[in-house]
Structures are given as C-alpha cells and as structure tokens.
Amino acid sequence: MTIGSRIKMIRKTKKVNQATFSNQIGISQATLSEWEQDKYKPSVDTILALFTQFDVNIE
Template identity: 75%
Template sequence: METIGSRIKMIRKLNKINQVDFSNRIGISQATLSELEQDKYKPSVDTILAIVEGFKADVEWILIGTKSAEGKAFGIREVNEKEANLFVHFDKLKTTDQDEIIDFIKLKLNRY
C-alpha cells in the first residue's frame, strides 16, 4: 500500500537526488526525511508545500495518492499506478538484479 512516505521517496528517486540534497532543498534534516520516508512521522504542511514547489509535485497525489484535476502527480510526466509500483519494487532490488531486469526489458522491446 502506498503511503505519504513512499510517495515522497518516489519523488526523490525520480529526481535522482540523495536524501541529503533532497532534505536541504525542502528545508529539513536528512534524519527527518528518512523518518518521513519510513512513515514514522507525517510531514508538516510547510514540508509538503516545499516538495510541491521545489519538485512540481501534486499536493493531492502526495497526500492521498491521486492526481488533482489541474495537473499531474509529477513534473516529469504522469506516472500510472503500475509504473509507480514497478519503480518502488525495482528500487529495492540489488544492482545486479536491476541490470538483469533492464536487459530483459530491452530483449522484449527488440522483439517487437
């Protein structure tokens, strides 16, 4: 089940930023960010607004997991639930396993 913490982590990962840089950009400590991503605490309104402004994320998506009528969940492009789920699980794999999956995807794409 997606949580606010997992969505914050997804925004960070999609922007290819480590916890230290992400936390500095939104004005919190790295330790606080780590706890937010692990759902130990809920983010403050100021933190959510900093993420929305700094990373063009949709506030509704951060809070409840759906995009608002005005925009997309991410500034990058709209990510559907299947893609988001894939990313979250992919990120948990060892690098060698990630490489195998990427090679498999390339193989599948070359077939068509």
C-alpha cells in the first residue's frame, strides 16, 4: 500500500472529505489530492503529524 492510498484510506475511514481533511492538517486540497494520487509524497514530519492527529498506526 502506498503512502497516498494509506492517507486516502484514513480520510475515508474518518468520513471526511478532502477539503475538510486538508484544512485539518494545514495543507491545500490540491496538495492532498496529489498525495492521494501518489504524484508527490509528504515530508516525514507531515506524515508523523498526520498519523498522530488522526490516531492511527504509522505502520
């Protein structure tokens, strides 16, 4: 599973749309979309913050 698909799965599990989810983690919706499509990868710090904020296992 890619990082993008994992982020998308977390977002869908939390039942949040892209606009709300991206706002909660402080990025643009376009950036989130690109992450979910694996066009770009978030920084390690962003990944850690994202998984901490949404209380999911980083592995």
